[in-house]
Amino acid sequence: MLRQSKSPLLSLPGAVPAEGPDEGVAAHYGDLFREQRALAGGTGFVDLSHRDVLTVTGSDRLSWLHLLVTQHVSELPAGQATEALILSPHGHIEHALYLVDDGETTWIHVEPGTREALIAYLESMKFFYRVEVADRTDDIAMVHLPAGSIAETPEGVVARETSHGRDVFLPRADLPAFAAAHGPAAGVLAYEALRVEAHRPRLGLETDHRTIPHELGLIGVAVHLQKGCYRGQETVARVHNLGKPPRRLVFLHLDGSEVSLPAHGAPVRLASDGPEGRQLGFITTSARHYEQGPIALALVKRNVPVDAALLVGDATAAAQEVVVEP
Numbered sequence: 001m002l003r004q005s006k007s008p009l010l011s012l013p014g015a016v017p018a019e020g021p022d023e024g025v026a027a028h029y030g031d032l033f034r035e036q037r038a039l040a041g042g043t044g045f046v047d048l049s050h051r052d053v054l055t056v057t058g059s060d061r062l063s064w065l066h067l068l069v070t071q072h073v074s075e076l077p078a079g080q081a082t083e084a085l086i087l088s089p090h091g092h093i094e095h096a097l098y099l100v101d102d103g104e105t106t107w108i109h110v111e112p113g114t115r116e117a118l119i120a121y122l123e124s125m126k127f128f129y130r131v132e133v134a135d136r137t138d139d140i141a142m143v144h145l146p147a148g149s150i151a152e153t154p155e156g157v158v159a160r161e162t163s164h165g166r167d168v169f170l171p172r173a174d175l176p177a178f179a180a181a182h183g184p185a186a187g188v189l190a191y192e193a194l195r196v197e198a199h200r201p202r203l204g205l206e207t208d209h210r211t212i213p214h215e216l217g218l219i220g221v222a223v224h225l226q227k228g229c230y231r232g233q234e235t236v237a238r239v240h241n242l243g244k245p246p247r248r249l250v251f252l253h254l255d256g257s258e259v260s261l262p263a264h265g266a267p268v269r270l271a272s273d274g275p276e277g278r279q280l281g282f283i284t285t286s287a288r289h290y291e292q293g294p295i296a297l298a299l300v301k302r303n304v305p306v307d308a309a310l311l312v313g314d315a316t317a318a319a320q321e322v323v324v325e326p
Contacts, residue, residue, distance in 0.1 A: 005024060006024050007024055007025045007026070007047050007049045007050065007141075007175065008175055008176055009025070009026060009047045009049070009175060009176070009179050009185060010025070010026055012026070012029060012179065012185055013029070013030070014028075014029040014030030014031075015028075015029050015185075015187075016028055016029070016030070016187070018187065018188050018189070021111065021112055021113070021204055021205070022050060022112070022188045022192075023050065023112075024049070024050035024112070025047045025048065025049060025050045025187075025188055026047060026185065026187040026188065027187045027188055027189045028186075028187035028189050028190065029184070029185055029186070029187055032187070032189055032190060032193075032288065032290075033288075033290040035184070035185075035186035035187055035189075035190035036186070036190040036193055036194065036289070036290040037290055038146075038184055038186055038190075039146040039186050039190055039191065039194055040146070040194065040290070041146075041148070042146050042147060042148025042149050042150070043146070043149065043184070044146065044149075044182070044183060044184045044185060044186045045143050045144060045145050045146075045149075045151070045178070045179070045182045045183070045185060045186065046143065046144040046146075046185075046186050046187070046188065046190070046191045047141075047143060047175070047179070047185060047187075047188075048109075048141075048142040048143060048144050048167075048188070048191075049141035049142055049143065049172065049175060050112045051109045051110065051111065051112055051142045052109065052110045052111065052112055052113070052114060052115035052118075052135075052137045053107070053108070053109050053110075053115075053135075053136040053137050053140040053141075053142065053169065054107075054108045054109075054110065054115060054118065054119065054122075054133060054134065054135060054136060054137075055105050055106065055107055055108070055133075055134045055136050056105070056106040056108070056122075056131055056132070056133050056134075057104065057105050057106075057131070057132045057134070058129070058130040058131035058132050059130050060129040060130040060131050061101075061105075061106050061131050062074050062075070062076055062101065062106065063129075064125075064126075064129040064131050065084075065099075065106065066227070066228070067125075067228070067229075067230060068086060068122070068125055068230060068231070069084035069085065069086055069097060069230060070084050070085040070086070070087060070213065070222055070223040070224065070230060070232075070233075070236070071083065071084030071085075071099075071222060071223070071224050071227075072224040072226070072227045073099065073101075076099075076101050076106075077101075078101055078102055078103035079100065079101075079102065079103075079161075080100070080101075081098070081099070081100045081160035081161055081162045081167075082099050082100070083096065083097065083098050083099065083221065083222045084096075084097045084099060084222055085097070085213060085218065085222050085223060086118070086121065086231070087213075087230070087231055087232025087233075087235070087236070088231070088232055089231055089232060090232065090235060091212050091213075091232035091233075091234070091235025091236055091239075092209065092210055092211060092212060092232070092235075093203065093207050093211050093212065093213060093216075094117075094121075095110060095114060095117075095118050095121075095203070096110065096111065096202075096203040096222070097110055097118075098110070098160060098167065099160075100158060100159070100160040100167075102158050105158075107158050107160075107169050109142050109167060109169070110203075111202075111203045111204055114203070114204075115135055115137060119133055119135060136169075138172070139171065139172055139173075140169050140170065140171065140172060141170050141171070141172040141175050142167060142168070142169065142170070143167075143168045143170050143175070143178060143182075144165055144166070144167055144168070144191065145165055145166040145168060145182070146164075146165045146194075147162075147163060147164055147165045149165065149166065151181075151182050153166065153168055154168075154170065154174065154178070157169060157170055157171070164194075164195075164198060164200070189287070189288075192285065192287050193287035193288060193289050193290070193295070195285075196251075196285050196286075196287045196289070196295055196296065196297055197287075197289055197292065197295065199217070199249070199251055199297065199323045201216040201217070201218070201249060201284075201297070202285065205264060205284050205285045205297075206249060206284040206285065206297060206299065208299075211247075211299075212235060212236070212239060212245055213236060214236075214239050214240065214244075214245035214324070215245040215246070215247045215248055215249060215299065215324060216249050216324065217249060217323055217324045219236075219240060223236060225237075225240060244302055244326070245302060245324070246301065246302055247281065247299045247300060247301055247302060248299070248300060248301075248302050248304075248322075248323070248324035248325070248326055249284075249297060249298070249299060249323040249324045250281075250297070250298050250299075250300055250304075250320045250321065250322065250323055250324075251295065251296075251297060251320065251321040251322075251323050252283075252295065252296040252297070252298055252310065252312070252318040252319065252320055252321075253292065253293070253294075253295060253318065253319045253320075253321070254286065254293070254294035254295060254296055254312065254316055254317075254318050255294070255316050255317040255318070256293040256294055258294070258315065258316050261286040261287070261288065261294055261296075262283045262286050262296065262312045262313050262316055263283070263286075264282075264283060264284060264285065264286075265282050265283065266282060266283040266286075266312055266313045267279040267281075267282055267312070267313065268280055268281040268282055268283065268298050268300055268310055268311070268312055268318070269310065269311045270304070270308055270309070270310065270311065271308070271309040271310055271311040271317060271318075272308075272309070273311075274311070275311065275313075275314040275315070277311070280300050280301045280304050280310075281298050281299050281300030281301060281304065282298060282299060283296050283297075283298050283312060284296075284297045284298055284299055285297045296312070296318070297323075298310075298312075298318075298320075300320075302326050303326065304326075306320065306322050306326060308320070
């Protein structure tokens with residue numbers, strides 16, 4: 001089966017297609033702030049059907065995954081959501097996995113376009129373990145119900161329940177019926193704005209080729225410090241026990257007078273140094289929030305003073321909030 005390049009929910013009234021890593025689903029359905037308010041109030045849903053979905057089956061699935069990922073999953077209870085990373089040998093983040101096990105199958109969703117590399121790595125590590133890895137992206141679509149939603153998960157469908165909401169592994173053919181029963185639909189821009197507000201990093205946006213988990217505050221969230229060996233563990237332990245990460249994630253309140261939001265990668269400098277000053281970091285995600293106005297996440301050098309006023313690009317003033325302690 002060929003993967004659908006566009007969600008059928010792009011035919012809903014007002015749907016505007018998203019771009020970049022979220023291409024294939026709706027950015028919004030005509031009213032960004034209304035959609036944010038609905039999600040914040042626990043109503044509606046978000047179409048995340050562009051995300052990649054994998055399953056792992058077999059009696060060794062959890063003990064095998066435990067050897068490969070940063071999270072303690074060997075005894076993961078059925079129905080308990082968790083998240084984990086796969087690191088490079090030098091401890092840099094390569095994959096972010098969002099998991100739940102139903103007692104027979106481990107269900108995983110990951111960033112769009114990352115499944116092929118992830119599956120290739122997992123297949124290369126199977127050895128003698130009784131496991132099977134399957135790409136389910138063609139037949140399973142992710143949808144997100146916000147925290148506080150009273151909507152019921154369809155019978156027989158697996159879901160990840162977290163403090164941020166419920167990720168539902170929905171049969172792709174059921175998307176239109178789900179939308180009709182669980183609307184109003186909210187676009188990924190609303191979802192992303194609430195993600196930024198919650199300081200939750202995303203692979204490919206808050207990460208680059210040298211990001212380590214400590215920079216994003218993922219120790220204890222996606223990285224378990226008291227588990228056995230895994231690739232990249234030496235770096236994790238060394239930085240945790242002996243040092244500090246070179247960069248840290250910050251939350252920014254942006255000057256609301258600017259018409260456009262800063263793009264991913266926009267330079268961050270000390271405001272006192274002006275637009276010609278030395279670059280100390282970069283914007284990872286920016287968003288317009290229905291209450292807080294323009295906000296962003298950024299990676300900056302660890303030694304940037306936590307009370308320093310910042311400048312984004314050439315003209316956007318920014319005040320920072322600490323996400324990761326320096």
